[in-house]
Amino acid sequence: MSDSIKGPKTSRRQFLTGAASVxxxxxxxxxxxxxxxxxxxxxxxxxxxxxxxxxxxxxxxxIEFESDVIRRNVPWLTADAISSINFTPIHALDGTITPxxxxxxxxxxxxxxMRKQDYRLMINGLVDTPLVFxxxxxxxxxxxxxxxxxxxxxxxxxxxxxxxxxGAQFTHGMIHNMEYSGVSLRTILQEAxxxxxxxxxxxxxxxxxxxxxxxxxxxxxxxALDDCLVxxxxxxxxxxxxxGYPVRLVVPGWEGNMWIKWIRRIEVTDAPVESxxxxxxYTDTQENGISRKWTWAMDAKSVVTSPSPQAPIKHGPGxxxxxxxxxxxHGAIKRVDVSIDGGKNWQEARLAAPxxxxxxxxxxxxxxxxxxxxFLQSRAMDETGYVQPTKTQxxxxxxxxxxxxxxxIQTWWVKSTGEAENVEVS
Amino acid sequence: MSKSxxxxxxxxxxxxxxLTFAANFADRNVSQVPEKxxxxxxxxxxxxxxxxxxxxxxPEHVGVFGLGRVALxxxxxxxxxxxxxxxxxxxxxxxxxxxGEELFSENCAICHGEFAEGxxxxxxxxxxxxxxxxxxxxxxxxxxxxxxxxxxxxxRRSMPFGNAQSLTDDxxxxxxxxxxxxxxxVEEEFVLSSDNFLDVEMPNAEGFxxxxxxxxxxxxxxxxxxxxxxxxxxxxxxxAAVLDVTPDETLAGQQDEDDDANDHDxxxxxxxxxxxxxxxxxxxxxxxxAELAAKGEKVFKKCKACHQVGDDAKxxxxxxxxxxxxxxxxxxxxxxxxxxxxxxxxxxxxxxxETLAAFLANPKAxxxxxxxxxxxxxxxxxxxxxxxxxxxxxx
Numbered sequence: 001m002s003d004s005i006k007g008p009k010t011s012r013r014q015f016l017t018g019a020a021s022v023x024x025x026x027x028x029x030x031x032x033x034x035x036x037x038x039x040x041x042x043x044x045x046x047x048x049x050x051x052x053x054x055x056x057x058x059x060x061x062x063i064e065f066e067s068d069v070i071r072r073n074v075p076w077l078t079a080d081a082i083s084s085i086n087f088t089p090i091h092a093l094d095g096t097i098t099p100x101x102x103x104x105x106x107x108x109x110x111x112x113x114m115r116k117q118d119y120r121l122m123i124n125g126l127v128d129t130p131l132v133f134x135x136x137x138x139x140x141x142x143x144x145x146x147x148x149x150x151x152x153x154x155x156x157x158x159x160x161x162x163x164x165x166x167g168a169q170f171t172h173g174m175i176h177n178m179e180y181s182g183v184s185l186r187t188i189l190q191e192a193x194x195x196x197x198x199x200x201x202x203x204x205x206x207x208x209x210x211x212x213x214x215x216x217x218x219x220x221x222x223x224a225l226d227d228c229l230v231x232x233x234x235x236x237x238x239x240x241x242x243x244g245y246p247v248r249l250v251v252p253g254w255e256g257n258m259w260i261k262w263i264r265r266i267e268v269t270d271a272p273v274e275s276x277x278x279x280x281x282y283t284d285t286q287e288n289g290i291s292r293k294w295t296w297a298m299d300a301k302s303v304v305t306s307p308s309p310q311a312p313i314k315h316g317p318g319x320x321x322x323x324x325x326x327x328x329x330h331g332a333i334k335r336v337d338v339s340i341d342g343g344k345n346w347q348e349a350r351l352a353a354p355x356x357x358x359x360x361x362x363x364x365x366x367x368x369x370x371x372x373x374x375f376l377q378s379r380a381m382d383e384t385g386y387v388q389p390t391k392t393q394x395x396x397x398x399x400x401x402x403x404x405x406x407x408x409i410q411t412w413w414v415k416s417t418g419e420a421e422n423v424e425v426s
Numbered sequence: 427m428s429k430s431x432x433x434x435x436x437x438x439x440x441x442x443x444x445l446t447f448a449a450n451f452a453d454r455n456v457s458q459v460p461e462k463x464x465x466x467x468x469x470x471x472x473x474x475x476x477x478x479x480x481x482x483x484x485p486e487h488v489g490v491f492g493l494g495r496v497a498l499x500x501x502x503x504x505x506x507x508x509x510x511x512x513x514x515x516x517x518x519x520x521x522x523x524x525x526g527e528e529l530f531s532e533n534c535a536i537c538h539g540e541f542a543e544g545x546x547x548x549x550x551x552x553x554x555x556x557x558x559x560x561x562x563x564x565x566x567x568x569x570x571x572x573x574x575x576x577x578x579x580x581x582r583r584s585m586p587f588g589n590a591q592s593l594t595d596d597x598x599x600x601x602x603x604x605x606x607x608x609x610x611x612v613e614e615e616f617v618l619s620s621d622n623f624l625d626v627e628m629p630n631a632e633g634f635x636x637x638x639x640x641x642x643x644x645x646x647x648x649x650x651x652x653x654x655x656x657x658x659x660x661x662x663x664x665x666a667a668v669l670d671v672t673p674d675e676t677l678a679g680q681q682d683e684d685d686d687a688n689d690h691d692x693x694x695x696x697x698x699x700x701x702x703x704x705x706x707x708x709x710x711x712x713x714x715x716a717e718l719a720a721k722g723e724k725v726f727k728k729c730k731a732c733h734q735v736g737d738d739a740k741x742x743x744x745x746x747x748x749x750x751x752x753x754x755x756x757x758x759x760x761x762x763x764x765x766x767x768x769x770x771x772x773x774x775x776x777x778x779x780e781t782l783a784a785f786l787a788n789p790k791a792x793x794x795x796x797x798x799x800x801x802x803x804x805x806x807x808x809x810x811x812x813x814x815x816x817x818x819x820x821x
Contacts (some may be wrong), residue, residue: 020720141493162669212591264505379651389646421666
């Protein structure tokens with residue numbers, strides 16, 4: 001193996017140390033030596049003395065042994081961390097809910113610190129009465145709970161031209177999935193009254209944040225009245241600062257840039273504002289130089305999260321759990337297929353639960369691995385019948401110059417050692 | 427088949443339907459949220475509600491729930507700053523290319539370059555004509571942005587980076603005029619104003635189409651997919667390992683086994699370690715306040731976009747700040763200073779508590795013409811804290 005392979009080098013070290021300890025444990029547990037496994041035959045400290053008392057940690061953090069399950073950044077991607085993005089460690093998570101503490105961050109002018117008492121939400125423009133709400137006002141409206149994924153349109157964007165970053169966290173980690181509580185945007189619009197807007201069919205709402213970037217996006221009225229949520233909590237607790245505390249907008253199934261954090265203003269307009277983020281960014285230049293705009297919905301997509309480059313197989317041949325995530329901005333995931341031979345043959349994976357609209361689905365494929373190399377792929381299908389395309393199919397339509405909306409099928413080359421690498425295959 | 431994406435564009439579904447249909451998630455086994463709870467049906471005739479409205483001394487707001495208050499015109503004026511392609515929202519004013527050149531140099535060039543050509547990874551604002559169909563298109567205001575309103579709106583609300591909303595409307599006009607000039611779209615004598623704003627033609631105005639994925643893609647990729655013998659061979663055509671650009675995870679949090687197992691929070695802990703070491707060495711002089719320095723570390727977040735400290739600190743947008751206390755102004759090796767700073771240095775200005783406090787409180791007053799766009803620290807406590815923090819990186 002070459003020393004120039006940086007990603008796998010880390011994995012290999014993990015792999016070797018991991019394999020050594022697991023191997024020893026497996027030996028002891030599997031074929032107990034004469035003296036037996038000391039973890040069983042000898043009284044351990046934890047079985048004899050005290051553990052930590054209550055209140056030792058008033059707000060709990062993951063145990064130190066999980067300290068590598070953290071967000072990570074790719075420094076060369078952006079000019080500066082103030083206006084940048086990091087990645088959710090999806091390779092190390094299971095289930096579908098993303099803990100807030102390791103859910104990816106994307107800031108345009110840094111994550112601001114705002115107290116609830118300093119929060120104001122204004123609604124103006126083509127409304128009957130322009131209004132201002134305090135945080136205390138907002139929590140008096142009827143509330144809803146929904147679980148939705150939030151995916152940055154640039155997720156997998158670095159992979160357009162070829163396999164580049166070695167790990168599911170880096171290739172697919174601009175995503176999180178949380179259960180939100182909040183007030184529907186429709187309720188707030190109706191509170192201000194929409195008679196003044198006349199025919200709502202061609203109207204828009206412009207939403208903007210309170211931070212210095214003033215990130216703002218235009219959303220067609222139909223979406224605004226459909227399922228958008230003005231959210232205060234995620235996964236049962238207040239939003240984290242980095243996700244827009246105290247209030248953010250949730251725009252189910254649509255690109256993360258529209259999920260305005262620290263939302264301070266909603267303006268009803270008769271045309272899109274065509275702000276910086278919806279013209280110079282978040283538009284998709286095709287091969288002929290013409291660019292698509294208003295590409296809001298995130299198409300169906302999936303990825304195997306384990307095994308993967310950061311989550312190699314450590315246990316050798318035998319029972320192996322292949323698992324991953326699937327999602328669609330057009331509705332619920334209906335089916336996920338997995339291939340272990342690079343897309344020659346496919347088998348249907350098991351969904352841990354029936355798919356939910358605009359939320360992550362967890363899939364599993366339990367196999368008896370024979371120890372030979374695999375080219376692992378997954379392929380999502382959503383309720384519209386749409387099937388996740390290959391990278392070649394996407395490039396045939398869009399060319400090579402796109403950045404956003406890369407929902408191609410991902411390939412992990414899992415070697416007989418159990419290590420995995422991000423590759424493209426024919 | 428119509429996708430949800432296309433509903434708005436197609437206009438096939440009347441919005442009135444969406445309104446009355448209200449909650450399209452009603453089919454998700456949740457009970458529908460009341461549009462207006464029974465208890466509120468008394469509305470504004472409820473004496474308590476009237477009392478609240480009167481107590482706020484604001485115009486009456488009835489609404490569905492009677493929550494919130496009427497936004498005052500001054501408040502809407504303060505926040506409703508967005509500008510649309512048709513000129514809606516554009517303020518009165520004007521600015522010339524020549525004024526813009528100077529303003530751009532002072533406020534923008536540190537990231538975007540003197541000629542809007544971009545520095546390091548920061549955005550290039552000029553150039554890239556006719557590159558959009560090339561393999562590596564260069565997207566700038568001139569080559570890509572379809573509306574001039576977007577440039578004005580963004581500069582006025584979001585720039586300069588770290589000091590947003592500090593420019594007057596006339597200054598914004600001038601800077602936008604200079605950006606147009608740097609893209610060869612106007613002449614040197616040009617003055618941009620609210621009167622001629624809509625006359626400026628943007629080269630890529632016709633370069634956009636509305637999302638057509640439903641026609642161009644969805645039909646191709648819908649239906650029962652192949653399950654077996656879908657291709658003859660599978661060959662590796664590209665490997666991520668060859669590029670070798672993946673961040674090394676050991677830096678992010680995975681410690682070697684002999685590392686302190688509790689040290690699991692990467693960079694912050696490193697900074698704190700440095701602090702505590704400094705604390706130990708500094709106790710002898712008794713002039714170093716570790717607690718204050720820790721506060722300063724937080725304040726320094728505002729500076730971090732441009733300045734580095736600690737091991738491996740390099741000059742970036744601003745000079746590196748190790749050993750700043752006692753350093754002659756304008757003397758960091760390899761940093762290209764403004765004329766002002768070079769002059770400050772040759773006149774013998776040295777950074778100490780006093781000079782640093784004066785500079786940080788009002789950078790442009792202390793050093794007229796500095797390239798640092800930061801507006802300054804308003805609180806004296808913040809100035810002291812960040813100075814103390816910087817001392818922890820000074821010998």
